Amino acid sequence: MNRDISVERDLGQLAALGARLLATPFLSITVYDGESDPGSTAVQTVSHVAAYCDEHWAAANPQINISQLGSPRNAMTQHLGLYASLPLRNDEGETIGTLACAGDEARDLSEQEMGVLKSISALTLAVLRGSTH
Known part of the structure; x- marks a missing residue:
């Protein structure tokens, strides 16, 4: 397999597992492309995105731009009751997603629940x- x-596939399964364990209708894993310039304030390109989104929740909330929920900065404009995020950091402490x-x-x-989020991050x-x- 490629x-x-x-x-x-594995990231998608982790997103679905995390959403189920946290009883949230949405969970995303966004990984930035490793080719960004250190210290740059430019938006990084994305190399992987995996998301679980309950289709009934998405249909009931057409005003929410689901594609923006992986970015804390963009999610702040979305009028959500719950939004929680963690940075994904590599072994050097750099934010990679x-x-x-x-x-x-x-x-x-x-x-x-924060422990669950941290466990999904580690996985x-x-x-x-x-x-x-």
Whole structure:
């Protein structure tokens, strides 16, 4: 199987798992292309995007631009009850992407749910590390 297809499949499964565990209708994993200039303020290009989105939630919320929810800056304009994100950082501490979840219900993630988000982040990084070896 092609490595990129395998990575996309694995990230998609992690997005679906994370959404289920967090009871959120949306979860995305965005990975930036590694070719960006360090210290640049330019928007980075994306090399991988995996998202789980409940189709009924998307249909009930046509005002939400789902393609913008992977970016915390863009998601802030979306009028969501819940939006939580974590940066994905490589071993050198550089931000290489974002993990984000969203939903209608106005709530903060519990400590346990933040642990789930961190676990999905760690699994995402493991998948990405495995794709480079």
